[in-house]
Amino acid sequence: MKVRLIVDCRYGPPLRGTHRDRVVGVSKGKSRSRRSEQSMETGTIPHTELDGGINCYLTIESGQTYRWTRSDGELYAGSRAPEAWYELAIDGEVVRVRSTDDGLEWESTTDAEPILRRRLRLDDDLPAIVADAPDDTLVEDAYATHRGLRLVTDPPFDTLIAFICSAQMRVERINEMVTTLATEYGTQIEFDGRTYHDFPTPDQLAAATESELRDLGLGYRAPYVVETARMVADGEGHPADARDLPYEEAREYLTRFVGVGEKVADCICLFALEFDEAVPLDTWIRKAIATYYPDCDHGSYAKTSRAIRERFGGTYAGYAQTYVFHHLRTGEATVD
DNA sequence: CGCCAGGCCTTAC
DNA sequence: GTAAGGCATGGC
Numbered sequence: 001m002k003v004r005l006i007v008d009c010r011y012g013p014p015l016r017g018t019h020r021d022r023v024v025g026v027s028k029g030k031s032r033s034r035r036s037e038q039s040m041e042t043g044t045i046p047h048t049e050l051d052g053g054i055n056c057y058l059t060i061e062s063g064q065t066y067r068w069t070r071s072d073g074e075l076y077a078g079s080r081a082p083e084a085w086y087e088l089a090i091d092g093e094v095v096r097v098r099s100t101d102d103g104l105e106w107e108s109t110t111d112a113e114p115i116l117r118r119r120l121r122l123d124d125d126l127p128a129i130v131a132d133a134p135d136d137t138l139v140e141d142a143y144a145t146h147r148g149l150r151l152v153t154d155p156p157f158d159t160l161i162a163f164i165c166s167a168q169m170r171v172e173r174i175n176e177m178v179t180t181l182a183t184e185y186g187t188q189i190e191f192d193g194r195t196y197h198d199f200p201t202p203d204q205l206a207a208a209t210e211s212e213l214r215d216l217g218l219g220y221r222a223p224y225v226v227e228t229a230r231m232v233a234d235g236e237g238h239p240a241d242a243r244d245l246p247y248e249e250a251r252e253y254l255t256r257f258v259g260v261g262e263k264v265a266d267c268i269c270l271f272a273l274e275f276d277e278a279v280p281l282d283t284w285i286r287k288a289i290a291t292y293y294p295d296c297d298h299g300s301y302a303k304t305s306r307a308i309r310e311r312f313g314g315t316y317a318g319y320a321q322t323y324v325f326h327h328l329r330t331g332e333a334t335v336d
Numbered sequence: 337c338g339c340c341a342g343g344c345c346t347t348a349c
Numbered sequence: 350g351t352a353a354g355g356c357a358t359g360g361c
Contacts, residue, residue: 219357
């Protein structure tokens with residue numbers, strides 16, 4: 001069996017004393033695919049193995065991950081297409097997945113089950129998490145309405161860039177921007193007669209210029225993305241390093257990157273670093289606080305975040321937050 | 337036209 | 350530490 005080394009620094013800085021190939025010398029991101037011949041592996045993960053099941057539409061189109069595309073091209077168009085595949089290009093592999101009557105069906109360049117288990121948190125026990133939720137009408141309604149929504153775990157660097165792009169932007173357009181960055185600067189992967197694009201590495205993205213990214217529609221976020229990519233590429237910090245810190249220190253650490261404030265830092269904590277207690281205070285959650293939890297508003301981000309975290313049950317407060325966010329954004333609960 | 341979208345940065349106090 | 354103003358872009 002051929003052994004391929006897929007190594008980049010999206011996940012963390014190179015370890016000392018180890019050999020690691022780095023993707024370098026990529027100009028304008030038109031790098032070639034590492035995979036020449038194609039083969040397909042398939043499989044199905046039975047629903048009975050997933051506590052609480054999974055709803056791919058809710059999990060992937062709820063505004064937490066922007067790394068996926070949909071085979072019918074209708075991501076975030078508000079349509080649910082059970083027959084459509086969700087597709088992810090990651091670490092040189094392509095994974096397709098959809099939910100069927102039997103379970104979670106997948107097609108991939110490789111054995112996709114471990115990738116799916118990690119990325120879609122298939123080992124989370126949803127009924128246990130729901131049972132842990134506070135006695136609160138809004139949270140309970142959100143959990144009851146969107147069963148099968150799971151948190152994701154995305155690569156830290158990808159998430160860092162995606163949520164820098166998220167500032168003052170609707171989820172549909174965040175997804176467009178992230179997809180565009182992958183298409184323009186990410187490594188190509190051929191699979192099943194089609195071309196996919198991995199998300200760019202720090203080196204690949206640091207080679208972009210501010211004017212290029214402005215031309216791609218990133219607006220004032222363009223210099224933030226370029227500078228942050230350069231910081232990571234130059235080893236001035238890495239979002240994965242925040243994993244080793246206590247939650248609030250991790251959030252503070254992440255704000256060293258340009259374009260990252262407390263809210264974006266919280267999103268990275270929740271969607272990439274598995275700090276399940278993180279509650280990002282975006283416009284929707286702030287509206288929810290004003291309407292439903294006015295006593296949690298303590299002015300500063302840190303104090304308000306701490307209060308709503310306790311109100312949402314502490315350990316899995318970020319899970320509750322993600323359900324409530326989706327519940328409000330889709331208009332299934334109202335705020336003032 | 338104005339308002340809003342998973343906010344952040346700089347500057348002033 | 351907190352408050353105000355500026356900042357791109359597109360949908361409605």
